[in-house]
Amino acid sequence: MTEVPLAGGHITREVVRVGETVRRTSHGTSFAVRVLTYLETVGYEHAPRFLGVDDHGRDVFTFIPGRTTDHPSQRAAGAYAAGGTMLRGLHDATAAHELAGGRECVIHGDPGPFNTIFQAGLPVAFIDWDSCRPGDRLDDLGYLAWTWCIQSQGRVPVAAQARHLRELRDGYGEVEGDVLVRAILRRQTEIAETERANLQDPKHTADRRSHAKWAVEWATADRQLVERNKEQFLAALE
Incomplete structure (x- = not known):
């Protein structure tokens, strides 16, 4: 074939x-x-x-038909809440299971919109499960919230980003706003630090180091956006 x-x-x-x-x-x-x-x-x-x-x-x-997305204009109403609900379902399904290895649950590890299939603007499945592992819910949720809602590029108004963040959090449920914002900042910092190390590692290929350079810039810029607008995000999550 x-x-x-x-x-x-x-x-x-x-x-x-x-x-x-x-x-x-x-x-x-x-x-x-x-x-x-x-x-x-x-x-x-x-x-x-x-x-x-x-x-x-x-x-x-x-094969799951559909497409990935990289901008809110490609997502339909209800997409953010649906994404939060999808992730919560994974965490609840694996909580206390032997696969969780004594941690809270199994996390996807990389549930960005680039690893999510959308149909008619709505998410239907997470793909690329290479990074799944035992972990803590907030690590996964913080990354999901960041990569789906926070965007220093693409001219997305901060008010819209804050609204999407609220919708995603409500879809997941039971997380205080300040806890979620701290999780986002923590994941942004971790990615920036990890990819900075990868950028300096001579064992990596030129393509991998190029990706690392992009990732450091991406995580740093998005973290700065959250830090500048932290009160607006927190207000949306009240």
């Missing part, structure tokens, strides 16, 4: 569509496979299904 290359995420890797499946080079995804298999058994609908390994040693997943 014909292989169609797929683009997505922020780090290039081999990902192709074959019929109604997605096939990609395995990156030691045994934990992700266990998580996806478990999520299928409990009826969690917002993730691809793992279908096995093909003749080339690539992991095979169900």
Whole structure:
């Protein structure tokens, strides 16, 4: 069958569509496979299904039609609340499970809009589960809230960003505004520091270092936006 290359995420890797499946080079995804298999058994609908390994040693997943997004203009009313609800479902489904390894739950680890499939402007599934791991809810939620709602580029009014943040938080539920804002700032700082180290690591390829440079600038600019407008975000979350 014909292989169609797929683009997505922020780090290039081999990902192709074959019929109604997605096939990609395995990156030691045994934990992700266990998580996806478990999520299928409990009826969690917002993730691809793992279908096995093909003749080339690539992991095979169900293909989920739709697109990723990088601007609010590409998202429909209700998208932010739906995204929050999707993430809450993952956390609740894995809370206290053995996969959580004694932590609060399993987190996706990289649930940005670039790893979310949208249909008609609404999110339907998280993809790219390589970063899933045992963790704390707020780490995942802080990253989701940042990458979906905070945008120093794209000329999105801060008032709109604050409104989207409120919608996302309400979709997830039960998180105080100051707690969420601190989680956002913490994740922005962590990404900036991690990617700064990657930028300086000579073992990485030029493409990886280029991504690291972009990521440092992205996280730093978005963190500065939150810091400048912190009171407006907090007011929206009251």
